Amino acid sequence: MPNIDGNAIAQQVLAEVKAGVEALAPLIPHVVFVRVGDDPASVSYVNKKQKTAAAAGIRSSLRLFPEETSRETLLACIDGLNADPDVHGILVQAPLPPQFDEREVFNRITPAKDVDGFTSASIGGIVQENPAATAACTPAGIIELLRRSGVATSGRHAVVVGRSLIVGKPAALLLLAKGLDATVTVAHSRTRDLGAITRQAEILIAAIGRPGFITADMVREGAVVIDVGINRVPDASRKAGYRITGDVDYAGVAPKAALITPVPGGVGPMTVAMLMRNTLAAARAAAGMRATGPQPLPANHHAVP
């Protein structure tokens, strides 16, 4: 049960992004992060994204708004960024305070600058299998982990547990597309006899948000297991008072898996790396260059784990 090393693969991706950024000079890709309020996890995520951007040679800016910001103010900010030719990518950090309709806010971003891949046009472009469409960072990162780990997907049965807009549905759509060609099942909280479904998975993607939810009895021998969960579990032995754990019971599942992503160090680092790739792609497109590489690529069919 060798691990898929998400940190190492993310570093590969980021090195490629850095080379791509350098090749764009004197143009410097510029992504703007928009954060409303001071949710600690959001503060930490945006910091991490800014640091990673800097390391990849990408310029980033931060627009901060107080928790009580109005819908009109936030939408006006997005409109301004949409119109600014100096801005290539826009990311509004979720979750937003309750006065916002997140779908409306995300959809306000012009698709060419939608580096998060959450706008309806971006998501619809993925359904249309448009190579110029931006895939959301986490599902794109999952595909990249599979691809760079030599996991064949064509004709294989992938089971995605979770039907979120941000992970489950786009991951299923990417796996189903031509070139990847997986048979795809999406299961979720309403699924009956979930174990009977997940035990069919040659590739199992867990994106439920419940720590240790996928146990060994739910996993087929030899499956490739991708754990998307990032759950904070109270842990008095840690300085932070919690530890991060995935949706998969790693200790139980790992011995059965052909490959498995650990948490942390699996999917997490890929999400940030793919954001940088999406930003580079947006800057390249703004410079009139066709997208090359930043979109989901076919899995490496000659290698089987």
Add this chain to the structure above:
Amino acid sequence: MPNIDGNAIAQQVLAEVKAGVEALAPLIPHVVFVRVGDDPASVSYVNKKQKTAAAAGIRSSLRLFPEETSRETLLACIDGLNADPDVHGILVQAPLPPQFDEREVFNRITPAKDVDGFTSASIGGIVQENPAATAACTPAGIIELLRRSGVATSGRHAVVVGRSLIVGKPAALLLLAKGLDATVTVAHSRTRDLGAITRQAEILIAAIGRPGFITADMVREGAVVIDVGINRVPDASRKAGYRITGDVDYAGVAPKAALITPVPGGVGPMTVAMLMRNTLAAARAAAGMRATGPQPLPANHHAVP
């Protein structure tokens, strides 16, 4: 194995649309059909759509272009229709001649007038589970057949065979959405051991385009079977020289099915009915009224076939 009577259900939907159109008076919903070339099937489909529109009280117009029309000419036509406040719906009949990129042409239609549901924004809206998004007519018709036949979907395993943009993928996305809550598998030409997948289906949707492809041995006892195929099979005994047949071997499968759609008379009439419902919804939205009813509704959970 009682049939699901698509003609009767389509007539119900059309009666509701007609009542909705009358309630909009003096505004008359207006859909424009754009046809390029004289493909006989396209001529026949557009005629059928125009007749159905007239019967529902919907005004329709036809823009005809010769086979050799340029991309620029067609896009300029769409731009003009997008800008015309007198036009509520635009439908470009597929297939287009080879000089066109169908995705580009469909995506040019402004989402508010996209009664076919093929634009990236419409499809992305379905992924986002936006109740204001327009679902493509055939998958919306499938959901309506299930709903009006009292087929419960929540927690049930639906298998969609076919991954097209027009049927397979949107049908899967609709079944997966909250309110319908099916566990959904999408299988296709690359699926290994297809029978092992289809035999799990409590709801089986066949959208492959191969006559009689789904045979009895591939169907679970008591399944609800929706046959989306419209295949022309040579038949010297018919005046037309062909007969229309589905993707399901009806004679073999019907005895095992709890419910089954015949071909013709199943999904086919629903596609045109849902187009009319989408047109009414577009006209209502243009008149500043919120969408009520024209979007996919939750299945009728209290009834089980």
